Amino acid sequence: MAERIVNSRSRGFLFLDSHPAGCDRIVRTMWDAVPAPASDTPGQDAPVALVIGSSSGYGLAATIAGLARAGIRGIGVSFEKAPGRRTGTAGWYRTATTADLARHHGRDFVFLNGDAFSDALKNEVADVLRERFAGKLDYLVYSVAAPRRTDPDTGITYSSVLRPIGEAYRTKTLVFDDEGAPDVRTVETGPAEGDDIDQTVAVMGGEDWARWIDHLAAHDLLAQGFTTAALSYIGSPLTGAMYRQGTIGAAKAHLEQTARDLNDRLAKEVDGRALTSVNGAAVTQSSTAIPGIALYVGLLRSVLGDGMVPPIAQLTHLWDQLTGRAPLDVDDQDRVRLDTWELTPAVQDAVAERWQSATTDTITDLADLGWFTTQVKHLYGFGVPGIDYAAPVETDTPWPHHTA
Structure with missing residues (x-):
């Protein structure tokens, strides 16, 4: 066991440690x-789901x-670092609490x-589905944001780029200096070159x-009516x-075409379906790395206030649609749209006006920077009300154990 005081040291939007108690509270x-x-369905009658990411x-x-x-019931998959010389990653502690709940x-x-x-992880998932969940999967939610991927067939490692x-x-x-003062800068990003687009799509x-x-279909693990959604x-x-017209956008377009292809296939094979779910803006560990997103989200919050819909509310709506509690609401490209609150003309016009006026001198009046910086801290378990950050905390949290 390892109790210690965990400090909120950071480099830009990246924190060097995570706070277990704060992650737990979040x-x-x-x-x-x-x-x-309205009604609970625990036990063997509950749907089986796999969440990747x-x-x-x-x-x-x-x-x-x-x-x-x-x-x-089912399986959650993630890739997190265990506690060691530093704390575990925030996702390590969040997973421990999710498992406890x-x-x-x-x-x-x-x-x-x-x-x-x-493929090793895919095989492990298949084994757990067979041994623990009667070998049938009802839902798969795909939510993976990664800087690189190694193709199991070729061994080639691809790297994504933001261009x-x-x-x-x-x-x-928007950036913040070492004292936390905001600075609005203009940055230039060079265009995609060579195979940047192909690498990012891969x-x-x-x-x-x-x-x-x-993989799951080859092992006969898809239930009749199986549904999958990529976020x-x-x-x-x-x-x-x-974003949408850049290399990441090319990858998102590929994701949406994959949904259409999978939908045709699953409809024939298991009377199933595949779709993409378009979510609204949020402060996440991946979004803060994209130039302009921090500024945009801070301005958006100042326009919408509490009208900004958090991810947990959006995904609650998605599950209601996937399970039939609410009608499936898709656009003309068969995408579930959970972002309509963000993209109304009135909201976008108000954000655009603030964007044009945003400078280092005016940004504190135009954007909700207090909310934004708190959201960034929350990603790592800091800035959470009710947590004593001066007190030592247990950092050596074990990964949730499971038995067949």
Whole structure:
């Protein structure tokens, strides 16, 4: 056991350690925010779900909402670092608390830690589904954001890049100095070169999602009516050149085409379906790395206030649609849209006006920086009300154990 004081040291938006007690409180708050189901279906009648990317961002929200709202049992997959010289990653501690809540509420849910791109992890998931969950899967939610991926067939490692397509792009972005003072800067990102687009699509597109379906289908693990959803984002025209029209956007387009291909296949094979779910803006560990997103989200919050819908509420709506509690609400490209609150003309016009006026001198009046910095701290378990950060805390938390 290892108790120590955990300090909130950071480099930009990246924190060097995570606070176990803060991560625990964040997860419990998310669980409490989910409306209870009208009727509970614990035990062998509960649907079996697999969430890939279950420890952070929208994948964490999908896991918690699935457990608390839809009563799922099944498996969560993530890739987290154990405590050692430093604390464990925030996702390590969040997973421990999610597992504790699942047990407390009678949900049979297994958490596996490993590379979701690997066949070894896919085989482990297949084994658990056969041995623990009668060999049939009802739902798969795919929420993976990674910098690189190794193809199990070729051994080639691909790396994703954040670049515009066609020409260099200049945009405003928000940074904070060592004292926490905000600075609005203009940055330029060079265009995609060589195989940048192909590399990014290989990591962030739909290839691995389809590989998961191939693997599960080959082992006869898909239930009749099986449904799978990949989580995606479109975002504002203000960030479009860097995101939706950039290399990441090419990967998202591939993901959406994969959904259409899988949907045709699953409809024939198991009377199933595949779709993408377009989520709204949020502060996540992956989104803060994208130039312009921090500024955009801070401005968006200042426009919407509490009208900004958090990931846990969005994923609760998604589970209601997937399970038939609410009608499936898709756009003309068969995408579930959970981002309509963000993209109304009135909201986007208000954000665009603030964007144009944003400078280092004006940003504190235009953006909700207090909310934004708190959200960044929450990603690592810091800044959480009720946590004594001056007190030592146990950091050597074990990964949730499971037995057959």
